[in-house]
Amino acid sequence: MAKQRVLVIGLGLIGGSLAKVIAQSNNCHIIGYDTDDKTIEFACMNGIIDEACTSITDAVKQVDVVILGTPISETITIMQQIDAVSLDHPIIMTDVCSVKSSIMMAARQLTNDKIIFIGGHPMAGSHKKGIMAAKVHLFENAIYVLTPLVNSTNTHVEKLKNLLKATKSNFIMLNPNEHDEMTGVISHFPHLIASSLVHQAKKWEHTHTFIPKLAAGGFRDITRIASSNPEMWQDIFYHNRNKMSKLLGEWITEMTELKLLLEQNETKQMVSYLQQAKEYRDGLGKEDKGAIPSFHDLYVDIPDQSGAIASVVQTLAAKSISIKNIEILEIRDSMTGVLRLSFPTETGRLDGCRILQKKGYDVIIDE
Ligand SMILES: NC(=O)C1=CN([C@@H]2O[C@H](COP(=O)(O)OP(=O)(O)OC[C@H]3O[C@@H](n4cnc5c(N)ncnc54)[C@H](O)[C@@H]3O)[C@@H](O)[C@H]2O)C=CC1
Numbered sequence: 305m306a307k308q309r310v311l312v313i314g315l316g317l318i319g320g321s322l323a324k325v326i327a328q329s330n331n332c333h334i335i336g337y338d339t340d341d342k343t344i345e346f347a348c349m350n351g352i353i354d355e356a357c358t359s360i361t362d363a364v365k366q367v368d369v370v371i372l373g374t375p376i377s378e379t380i381t382i383m384q385q386i387d388a389v390s391l392d393h394p395i396i397m398t399d400v401c402s403v404k405s406s407i408m409m410a411a412r413q414l415t416n417d418k419i420i421f422i423g424g425h426p427m428a429g430s431h432k433k434g435i436m437a438a439k440v441h442l443f444e445n446a447i448y449v450l451t452p453l454v455n456s457t458n459t460h461v462e463k464l465k466n467l468l469k470a471t472k473s474n475f476i477m478l479n480p481n482e483h484d485e486m487t488g489v490i491s492h493f494p495h496l497i498a499s500s501l502v503h504q505a506k507k508w509e510h511t512h513t514f515i516p517k518l519a520a521g522g523f524r525d526i527t528r529i530a531s532s533n534p535e536m537w538q539d540i541f542y543h544n545r546n547k548m549s550k551l552l553g554e555w556i557t558e559m560t561e562l563k564l565l566l567e568q569n570e571t572k573q574m575v576s577y578l579q580q581a582k583e584y585r586d587g588l589g590k591e592d593k594g595a596i597p598s599f600h601d602l603y604v605d606i607p608d609q610s611g612a613i614a615s616v617v618q619t620l621a622a623k624s625i626s627i628k629n630i631e632i633l634e635i636r637d638s639m640t641g642v643l644r645l646s647f648p649t650e651t652g653r654l655d656g657c658r659i660l661q662k663k664g665y666d667v668i669i670d671e
């Protein structure tokens with residue numbers, strides 16, 4: 305059977321990761337296009353693509369599938385560019401953008417009947433950008449949303465899913481509006497708030513120069529996403545601005561109510577507010593990995609001495625227990641620090657806990 309030919313346009317974090325997965329798992333010929341020369345050079349040198357092209361309009365005629373791994377605004381322009389190409393066979397075209405309504409609106413305006421457009425959003429990522437951060441395992445167990453256009457049949461959707469099967473993500477179909485509302489709530493809006501919390505701390509640093517040194521634990525956790533790519537998030541906010549504006553309005557109302565609870569010393573109501581949030585948060589991600597990864601965490605006390613972290617990792621590796629993530633929390637000179645270990649499964653976490661405790665480590669396991 306002839307190799308399936310795939311064109312990936314935009315080989316950054318997401319496009320590069322998809323190209324890597326497809327290259328490793330399918331019998332495909334991958335053509336790559338990116339406006340950044342260094343990205344193309346890296347993709348060729350590392351076998352992420354089989355061939356680079358310099359013209360999208362020529363390359364699109366030679367492929368079966370096109371994956372658009374570009375920012376939202378660029379993606380819409382490229383879709384229009386491909387729409388004008390005269391094709392002699394049908395192609396499946398998909399994107400990876402974080403907002404779906406504006407992409408699907410552009411898709412509905414395509415006039416080329418050879419283009420079968422299936423919107424896509426792999427809901428996993430990182431604060432990094434660019435091909436150097438691309439990873440084969442990025443989408444494992446993540447939700448991968450598909451928003452097919454009416455002209456795509458089940459066969460087309462299955463063909464795309466099959467190409468992306470090795471991502472090991474969980475495919476779900478959503479309509480663009482519900483997608484944007486949900487991602488607005490759990491991804492886009494939290495990003496705005498995280499950035500605003502960082503701004504607040506920065507302003508207070510004028511009064512208390514010691515603030516950055518105190519910014520540990522909770523502040524770092526809640527503002528982690530503020531370290532992501534600003535241009536990408538501006539693009540996301542812009543394309544989801546109606547939903548974001550509505551969420552911001554609701555947030556302001558809720559903050560005004562909270563302010564009253566505080567000022568009027570409504571202690572019982574405040575406990576109840578916090579308790580309800582805790583219960584909902586504790587129940588999240590118990591079963592699946594959604595946008596909030598359901599990693600299974602352990603906290604291990606470690607002394608601040610060379611080799612301490614390596615010895616924790618080696619202890620687990622010797623028993624073939626894999627770790628998904630590792631983070632050092634609050635390690636200061638000559639003090640015990642805490643290592644947060646994230647395991648991919650609950651069994652891994654419990655086994656890891658038992659083995660480390662047996663070795664004499666002080667381990668805290670959250671219920
Ligand atoms: N970063 C993340 O965590 C996630 C991002 N997304 C979506 O993925 C898309 C890409 O984001 P990332 O991969 O993070 O960005 P990135 O910045 O890592 O990659 C974008 C790539 O597109 C290239 N590019 C830009 N304009 C182009 C054009 N006109 N033609 C060809 N190439 C062009 C850039 O040179 C870069 O290599 C965005 O639409 C974003 O909403 C989706 C899920 C997660």
Ligand SMILES: O=C(O)C(=O)Cc1ccc(O)cc1
Pocket residue numbers: 401402426427428429430431490491492529595
């Ligand atoms: O939202 C987040 O929390 C992330 O850390 C990664 C991410 C960013 C953008 C997306 O469209 C999907 C996932």
